[in-house]
Amino acid sequence: MTGYGIFSTPGTAPRTGVQVNGQILDLAAATGDPVHATGSLNAFLAQGPAGWAALRERIAHLDGPMISPAEVTMHLPAEIADYVDFYSSRHHAENIGRIFRPGSPPLTPNWTHLPIGYHGRAGTVRVSGTPVVRPKGQRKPPEAAPTFGPSLRLDIEAEVGFVVGVPSALGESVPVSAFAEHVFGVCLINDWSARDLQAWEYVPLGPFLGKSFLTSMSPWIVPLADLEAARVRPPARDEPLLPYLDDADHPWGLDLAMEVRLNGELISTPPFAGMYWSAAQQLAHLTVNGAALRTGDLFASGTVSGPERDQRGSLIELSWNGADPLKLADGSTRTFLEDGDVVTISATAPGAGGTRISFGEVTGRIEPAT
């Protein structure tokens, strides 16, 4: 067993399924429980760890319709409540700092003290496969007035997403020790980014229209409960952590091996295990001011980049802002995305008993601007 998702077959309503031995078990039919017939995981997510564990136990003994993945359409797995995106790969942050802020230190002074993030747009989080229509907006050539038009620097960001099940009250904080009491599971995210729009608009309030046009999410959510074998200790931190971020007793690094493909060709293998800030620290930081969590909240890790060139999770890094184009197997080169390009991000992680868990994929094809 691995992920939970929302599927339909031709002529039937979207409902909850769970992956069992490469097939999909129809949980609405197998359990008769209306919670699994709503077309979203939210009601199940809200049940919390006891409900999640009880179903997991039951699935091992359930008989029900098993459906081939080839026969289904996958839907957005949850109604997304709020969406937050962090910036927790040191390699990514240093690369972007060097590209966007040459002449300044690559990391801002706050970076090693807190997980930097921004609130994104929940309503434009869509399921894998949703067409990526090239966004339009303002971009400013150097030494010239701003112009308006389709983004000329459309990019990807390979990320890992965390889906909240159990809400928290306004005024309450969720400590790193309570991470698994609130977060149900893990998915893959592509935080599509228009670098030309972003570079012009982001000062001083951060990413806005350059990232809000679409965020793609993989259809399967792998429960944290299945990821015990993937847990690793995050890298040593440069600065002493404030107590609310101290994760020494609750390490939530995860050893996901990610793969990024452009038109089928493997262009990067970002390692998630090296992320500086863990998802448990991100959640503690997100709520330390008393901000409430809601069922269906999604927060993403930030672009996952490793120390090597072929471990970078975005094209702006892989092509060094276009200065060093990526060479593709067919002899062509790429700086940023072209219309018709297909980008697919996948990942696996160690599972129980030496197995490997697959996170499936998040994919999207670039369509011309309208």
Ligand SMILES: O=C(O)/C=C/C(=O)CC(=O)CC(=O)O
């Ligand atoms: O450093 C900046 O100005 C912006 C960097 C990003 O592109 C932010 C972002 O989406 C965070 C991430 O994915 O790591």
Ligand SMILES: [Ca+2]
């Ligand atoms: Ca991002």
Ligand SMILES: [Mg+2]
């Ligand atoms: Mg986005």
